[in-house]
Amino acid sequence: MERQMMATAVTLGAIQQQLSTVADNIANVGTTGFKERDAGFSDLLFQNIRNMDPNIDTVDRANRLTPSGIRSGSGARIGDTQLDMAAGAIQQTDNPLDVALTNDHQFFMVGQPGTNGQMTVAYTRTGAFNAQLDPQNPNQLRLMTKSGQPILDQNGQPIVLPAGYTNLTISGNGTITATLPNGRQVNAGRLGRVTVNRPQLLNSQGNGLYTLPNLARLGVGLNQVLQPVAATDTSVAQGKLENSNVDLTQQMTELINLQHDYQLNAKSITMRDQMSGLVNGLIQ
Numbered sequence: 001m002e003r004q005m006m007a008t009a010v011t012l013g014a015i016q017q018q019l020s021t022v023a024d025n026i027a028n029v030g031t032t033g034f035k036e037r038d039a040g041f042s043d044l045l046f047q048n049i050r051n052m053d054p055n056i057d058t059v060d061r062a063n064r065l066t067p068s069g070i071r072s073g074s075g076a077r078i079g080d081t082q083l084d085m086a087a088g089a090i091q092q093t094d095n096p097l098d099v100a101l102t103n104d105h106q107f108f109m110v111g112q113p114g115t116n117g118q119m120t121v122a123y124t125r126t127g128a129f130n131a132q133l134d135p136q137n138p139n140q141l142r143l144m145t146k147s148g149q150p151i152l153d154q155n156g157q158p159i160v161l162p163a164g165y166t167n168l169t170i171s172g173n174g175t176i177t178a179t180l181p182n183g184r185q186v187n188a189g190r191l192g193r194v195t196v197n198r199p200q201l202l203n204s205q206g207n208g209l210y211t212l213p214n215l216a217r218l219g220v221g222l223n224q225v226l227q228p229v230a231a232t233d234t235s236v237a238q239g240k241l242e243n244s245n246v247d248l249t250q251q252m253t254e255l256i257n258l259q260h261d262y263q264l265n266a267k268s269i270t271m272r273d274q275m276s277g278l279v280n281g282l283i284q
Contacts, residue, residue: 109192172234
């Protein structure tokens with residue numbers, strides 16, 4: 001009975017984790033570029049209980065209905081949370097600094113402050129960018145995310161725009177062209193994009209940003225995880241944003257099922273407690 005109690009308690013903890021995952025998906029149903037996560041359960045250790053004593057008389061053992069060797073589980077746990085890379089619906093905004101990716105495995109490159117003042121690379125599908133004045137040069141603007149990270153070009157360098165431009169065009173391959181008041185056009189670089197081949201390795205950092213773990217410890221090469229997007233690829237759509245890919249109906253259904261699972265497991269603990277009380281009463 002104690003085995004059942006422990007297995008149920010472990011499973012309740014796993015259900016709580018999945019409830020948190022579903023709640024996070026529902027909370028981000030309106031977040032631009034958000035990708036939902038699906039939690040999967042896996043069984044914990046099974047034990048084979050030897051319930052047939054070999055010293056019991058052979059005849060008596062043959063008449064018993066209890067099978068020899070009962071498998072007892074230790075509950076379940078969250079095996080992993082899979083990132084769903086399905087593309088969200090594209091929304092027209094007509095904002096020249098809004099861009100969406102039509103390829104569901106591509107990400108924009110974003111700069112993040114790292115150790116020793118060095119910039120590290122993060123990845124996002126949230127294309128709601130803005131232009132901010134460069135404090136070091138008043139004649140240029142920096143292309144940034146809404147949370148203040150610089151957008152990188154295909155060479156991993158921050159993208160800068162000429163201050164006072166009158167028009168900004170972003171082509172299908174991410175090339176940015178700014179038109180100045182005198183009509184002159186300036187090439188401001190090309191948006192850095194990567195194709196992520198193993199999205200399950202991405203770690204969410206909030207604000208739509210993802211980073212990679214220490215791949216050396218995993219024995220995985222960077223080229224096995226992501227590849228630069230070629231200049232001939234035209235997956236960039238200007239004046240549009242990608243909505244969240246969360247299916248609210250599916251997530252609400254999952255939430256209800258998890259609540260039922262939690263109630264069922266909690267009820268089993270209550271029943272076990274009641275049975276223990278009955279046994280203790282008989283012994284007394």
